[in-house]
Amino acid sequence: MKKTAGPALNQEKRPLKPCPHCHGAGFVQSMFYQLRCDNCEASGVVCKETGESLAMDDLVIQLRIRLNDRSQQLRSLRKQLAELRGGESGRGYGAGGSRYHGD
Known part of the structure; x- marks a missing residue:
């Protein structure tokens, strides 16, 4: 059991x-x-447990925690996407890996 004397x-x-x-x-x-x-x-x-509204201070903290979690998820997804795009070995974006040059 941890002893705590404050918040x-x-x-x-x-x-x-x-x-x-x-x-x-x-x-x-x-x-x-x-x-x-x-x-x-x-x-x-x-x-969720009590169904009561949160105090404004607690609400700001809880929303900030959720925003930080979502930002971290977004960064990791962007990193995964960059790794997937980097593995294309320089191929183009068109059908069969060709690029359209407008010729």
């Missing part, structure tokens, strides 16, 4: 789900205009 030094990714009232939009449609969703504080997500 966590590293923020952990908490499970979130789309808000059931606004369906993840952050706004609800009234008769003539959109209103902020009171259930999720216009964020579109709520805590």
Whole structure:
């Protein structure tokens, strides 16, 4: 068991789900205009376990964690794509590896 006397030094990714009232939009449609969703504080997500909205500080941290994860995934996919393109041994992009020169 770890002894802790204060807040966590590293923020952990908490499970979130789309808000059931606004369906993840952050706004609800009234008769003539959109209103902020009171259930999720216009964020579109709520805590998966409790179904309650997150505090603004926690929400910013959780969204930043998810953004960093997606950015890392995108970088790794771009790297894989570059490796696949590099393995073409200089062949062209047309049918049969030929390039169209406009002749």
